[in-house]
Amino acid sequence: MKTADIVVVGGGIIGISLAYGLARQGASVTVLDNAKGMYSASRGNFGLVWVQGKGLGMPRYAEWTLEAAEKWHNFSQELTEKTGNVIDYEQPGGFEVCLGEKEWSLRKSELEQLRDEFPGGNYDNQMLDRKQMQEYIPEMPLGENVTGASYSPHDGHLNPLKLLTALITALEETGAALDTDQQVESVAYRKKCFEIKNAKDSYYAKKVVLACGLGIKELAQQVGLNIPIRPQRGQILVTERTKPLLKYPFVTIRQTHEGSFMLGASHEEVGFDTETTLDQMRNIASHAVQTFPELSRLQLVRCWGALRILTPDAKPLYVESETCPGAFVVTSHSGITLTPLHVNLLPKWILEGDAPGGFEQFHLKRFDA
Numbered sequence: 001m002k003t004a005d006i007v008v009v010g011g012g013i014i015g016i017s018l019a020y021g022l023a024r025q026g027a028s029v030t031v032l033d034n035a036k037g038m039y040s041a042s043r044g045n046f047g048l049v050w051v052q053g054k055g056l057g058m059p060r061y062a063e064w065t066l067e068a069a070e071k072w073h074n075f076s077q078e079l080t081e082k083t084g085n086v087i088d089y090e091q092p093g094g095f096e097v098c099l100g101e102k103e104w105s106l107r108k109s110e111l112e113q114l115r116d117e118f119p120g121g122n123y124d125n126q127m128l129d130r131k132q133m134q135e136y137i138p139e140m141p142l143g144e145n146v147t148g149a150s151y152s153p154h155d156g157h158l159n160p161l162k163l164l165t166a167l168i169t170a171l172e173e174t175g176a177a178l179d180t181d182q183q184v185e186s187v188a189y190r191k192k193c194f195e196i197k198n199a200k201d202s203y204y205a206k207k208v209v210l211a212c213g214l215g216i217k218e219l220a221q222q223v224g225l226n227i228p229i230r231p232q233r234g235q236i237l238v239t240e241r242t243k244p245l246l247k248y249p250f251v252t253i254r255q256t257h258e259g260s261f262m263l264g265a266s267h268e269e270v271g272f273d274t275e276t277t278l279d280q281m282r283n284i285a286s287h288a289v290q291t292f293p294e295l296s297r298l299q300l301v302r303c304w305g306a307l308r309i310l311t312p313d314a315k316p317l318y319v320e321s322e323t324c325p326g327a328f329v330v331t332s333h334s335g336i337t338l339t340p341l342h343v344n345l346l347p348k349w350i351l352e353g354d355a356p357g358g359f360e361q362f363h364l365k366r367f368d369a
């Protein structure tokens with residue numbers, strides 16, 4: 001009989017982060033992941049640790065994101081010391097470009113709303129005009145359509161594949177079990193214990209955490225939770241490598257440590273379709289070249305489509321089942337950004353019910369209305 005204190009279903013960035021945090025607290029943990037699954041946001045994302053613009057209408061999420069960003073520096077250092085894996089994390093601050101006055105005014109009013117809503121009002125994003133923006137990046141001439149940008153000193157970026165590898169290494173060092181060829185088919189709750197089944201085996205655990213991205217919906221129903229998530233496709237382009245040019249990440253453009261530019265990302269409601277399309281690739285490339293005309297001299301070498309896991313308000317969802325206590329659902333867009341909190345704070349909630357202040361705002365109940 002295979003047993004664990006906690007079974008985590010899903011071995012993407014969120015499942016591995018939670019499992020690592022839980023194992024560090026002394027729980028015996030098994031992670032079951034179907035690595036051959038078609039959908040892995042953790043392997044297809046843009047790699048931003050991003051604060052600006054997040055949390056409109058839910059100040060707790062704005063705070064939560066900022067808290068995560070503040071923890072990233074120490075977290076990445078600890079992870080590298082522990083595993084020897086460098087994840088290319090940098091926090092130089094980040095930009096979101098505005099092409100035209102309309103975009104600039106809209107962004108400005110969004111930031112004003114965020115600032116008004118933010119507890120204490122000390123939300124330090126700022127709007128920069130074109131000249132101020134160019135002063136940050138003199139080596140990259142701006143396109144003529146650039147009006148300016150919003151800027152946050154808290155934003156940064158990293159290599160998300162290296163992050164996932166480092167977390168898996170850290171998890172394995174705790175002695176937790178990670179099985180990456182396991183499509184979980186059912187979760188049943190009997191006598192205060194969960195039976196988690198795949199095609200071959202049954203696992204028994206006191207608690208189960210469903211962190212399997214787009215696979216959550218089906219399994220959550222079996223523990224009494226109706227989870228309103230949907231896929232949304234984002235396409236990303238990658239250029240050939242070039243010399244270091246752009247120190248700051250933009251929400252749609254960043255230069256990696258290796259020298260490639262990553263350009264992204266579309267927002268497409270196309271169901272479970274991960275194909276790439278010429279029209280979206282053209283839009284993404286055109287937006288990048290309008291921002292920095294110099295990018296037009298670089299060849300594109302790769303592109304892909306990946307699916308975001310979105311709740312109706314695109315904010316995180318953390319919930320325990322009332323009918324099957326001990327069954328948890330954890331899902332979030334921004335799973336990269338929130339990693340330090342998923343590793344360090346959520347395990348206390350799962351193990352002891354000790355949730356951070358204001359945590360109830362991330363509950364499913366917000367969608368009841």
Ligand SMILES: Cc1cc2nc3c(=O)[nH]c(=O)nc-3n(C[C@H](O)[C@H](O)[C@H](O)COP(=O)(O)OP(=O)(O)OC[C@H]3O[C@@H](n4cnc5c(N)ncnc54)[C@H](O)[C@@H]3O)c2cc1C
Binds near residue numbers: 014033233335
């Ligand atoms: C285009 C794009 C750009 C993004 N950019 C950013 C960004 O810049 N910054 C940021 O913070 N976030 C970004 N995100 C969001 C981020 O990638 C996600 O929040 C995060 O990866 C979600 O991780 P996850 O572990 O929940 O899901 P996934 O990575 O999807 O992992 C879920 C895992 O569960 C497995 N699984 C599913 N069903 C089952 C089952 N029944 N049994 C066993 N295993 C199962 C899957 O195979 C998969 O391995 C982006 C996402 C996309 C798509």
